Amino acid sequence: MTAHEWFVEQRADYAIRSLDEGDRATFDAHLPNCPECRAEIDRVEAELAWLPMGLKPVAPRPGFSRRVIQEVLDEPRRPARRWLMPAALAASLLLALGAWLAGRQQSRSLEAELAALQGRTAALEDTLSIMKGAARVLQANVRMGGQQGGLVIFANEDTHRWNVVVHGLPPAPAGERYQFWFITADGMVRGSEVRLDPKGHTMFTTGMPPVGGTVMGAALTLEPGGVSSGPPRGPTLAHLML
Known part of the structure; x- marks a missing residue:
C-alpha cells in the first residue's frame, strides 16, 4: 500500500468524523496538498449534509394540576359552615388525584419518547457503523424533472x-414510483421501493438479496x-457497478 492509498481508504471515516485524533490530524495536514482528496471529501460531506443528527425538543404538555385547582376555585361557595371541611378535603383529594394522574401521564409520555429516542439512536449507530466499515463508496448523479x-x-x-x-x-410522477435494484450474476433483483x-x-439500510x-x-x-414484481419496466435513472 502506498502512502496515498491510506488516505483514499480513510476518506469515508474522515468525512463522518470517526478517525481518532492522530489520524485526523494527519489527514488535515494532507488535504491542502491533495486536490483529489479535498474534492472527494467535499463531495461526500455535501451528500451527507442533509442527514438528521438530532431530535427536535418536545414541548411539555399543559399542566393538569392547574386545571383541577381552577375548577375547585370556580365552584360556588357554600353558605353552611359544615360544608367547609368536606369541601377542603375534596379539593385536596382532587389535587392529589390530579397530580398523580398528571405524573402517571407524564411518565408514560416520557417512556414513549425515551423508547423512540433509543430506537433512533440504535438506528443511527447502525448507520454510522456501516459507513465507518464501508470499503467502497459509490456515487452516481441522477437528473430527473429538471433537478x-x-x-x-x-x-x-x-x-x-x-x-x-x-x-x-422531485416526487415521482403520478402513477409511478422510484425503485432500487441489485444487479446480480443472474440478472436484476428487486430491492426496496424508494420513498422520498x-x-x-x-x-x-439493506442486506444482500437471497436470490x-x-x-x-x-x-x-x-x-x-x-407493479411490485418482475424485471424492470421503466427507465434507468442511475447505474453503479462494484
Missing part, C-alpha cells in the same frame, strides 16, 4: 450490508406504481 440529484452507496463488505442514500429528486421525504431525500447470486452493482429506476 440534479444523486445515488450514494456505502458498501460494507464485512457485514454485507449497504447504506443507500438518494437525494435531490418532502425535500426529496431518503436513506435506508440472484453474486451482487455486482445497483440501479435506480422509475417503475409503474401498480
Whole structure:
C-alpha cells in the first residue's frame, strides 16, 4: 500500500468524523496538498449534509394540576359552615388525584419518547457503523424533472450490508414510483421501493438479496406504481457497478 492509498481508504471515516485524533490530524495536514482528496471529501460531506443528527425538543404538555385547582376555585361557595371541611378535603383529594394522574401521564409520555429516542439512536449507530466499515463508496448523479440529484452507496463488505442514500429528486410522477435494484450474476433483483421525504431525500439500510447470486452493482429506476414484481419496466435513472 502506498502512502496515498491510506488516505483514499480513510476518506469515508474522515468525512463522518470517526478517525481518532492522530489520524485526523494527519489527514488535515494532507488535504491542502491533495486536490483529489479535498474534492472527494467535499463531495461526500455535501451528500451527507442533509442527514438528521438530532431530535427536535418536545414541548411539555399543559399542566393538569392547574386545571383541577381552577375548577375547585370556580365552584360556588357554600353558605353552611359544615360544608367547609368536606369541601377542603375534596379539593385536596382532587389535587392529589390530579397530580398523580398528571405524573402517571407524564411518565408514560416520557417512556414513549425515551423508547423512540433509543430506537433512533440504535438506528443511527447502525448507520454510522456501516459507513465507518464501508470499503467502497459509490456515487452516481441522477437528473430527473429538471433537478440534479444523486445515488450514494456505502458498501460494507464485512457485514454485507449497504447504506443507500438518494437525494435531490422531485416526487415521482403520478402513477409511478422510484425503485432500487441489485444487479446480480443472474440478472436484476428487486430491492426496496424508494420513498422520498418532502425535500426529496431518503436513506435506508439493506442486506444482500437471497436470490440472484453474486451482487455486482445497483440501479435506480422509475417503475409503474401498480407493479411490485418482475424485471424492470421503466427507465434507468442511475447505474453503479462494484
